[in-house]
Amino acid sequence: MEAEAILIHPNNKEQLAAVKAFAKALKMPFETKVEESPYNPEFVKKILQGRKDVKNGKGVKIAFEEF
Secondary structure, three states: OOOOOOOOOOOOHHHHHHHHHHHHHOOOOOOOOOOOOOOOHHHHHHHHHHHHHHHOOOOOOOOHHHO
């Protein structure tokens, strides 16, 4: 019997837990791996802080024509 592999990308921890429970219930072997982000963590932190600042009104609005 030829086996096929299925690659599943859960969107959150709840979905991951459900998939793991399903595989365990059927006694199917599985493995998990954590994918690292290709982005520099400091860069991501700055971007997220910038978005938070804009949301809290700390940004400066510039008209497109001013560029």
